Amino acid sequence: MDITGFFTDLTGGNLLLWKVVATTVVFALAGVQVFMAARFWGVNATPRISSDAAARVHRFNGRVALPLAVVVALTCLAGPAGPTSPTRVLLHSIFGAALFGVLAAKFTILRVLRRGDRWLPYLGSALFLLFGGLWATSVFQYVTGG
């Protein structure tokens, strides 16, 4: 199955641009996730919404961000994945692999084992940092033309 061809046709030949937009949206949503999680974990009082509302926003955001991240990762794995140079590309691959490792750990704890584990805030923070790393090693280069 030609996954790259399918998505290239779907995006009218602008797959790279769509990946840039999707990655930026996912990174932004990851930032919102951290704020919402901090709210319902009682770390801070902002935004001024109830913990219940923050949890709902967190879940909704996650359900938007995760499929987007999976699609972008799929187009990366089926397309340009592989090179280990330059360093930017190597880092992007490492961040991407680590991100899905952390996601697997988080959802194993949260949804399979169903534990409100104390490691979740650390895993969530790691996810945000990894999304940031992925953005910086891909979209930043695209935008700056470097």
Place this chain on the structure above:
Amino acid sequence: MTGGRVLWAVIVALFVGFAVAGPVIMVRDAARADQPVTTAPGGEIVVVMTDLQFRPATLQVPAGATVLWSNQDVAPHTVTSASEDSGFIDPGASFTVTVDEPFAYACTLHPSMTGVIEVT
């Protein structure tokens, strides 16, 4: 295990697959780095543009040989040197040059993509 847990176990397995696939592809591509040079049906010597790289990056050809750059990547690329400029080569498209002199070239859209044509 409830249906919900089974579904999430499948999703977790997908995430694990993605986490493992990246390093596996990197190792596979490293093993392919020394692939032999190929020729097109028309006799052109082929340089493939894929994974944001020219493959092979260094190519030795006899004077007068025709080199064909085939874009098999997801993004457009260029073959640009002091003497040659392909313009944008879209995915699936190609560009040919008859080589008389050696030259170094790069993709203007992705400057980390560089290559050299050496004339034997």
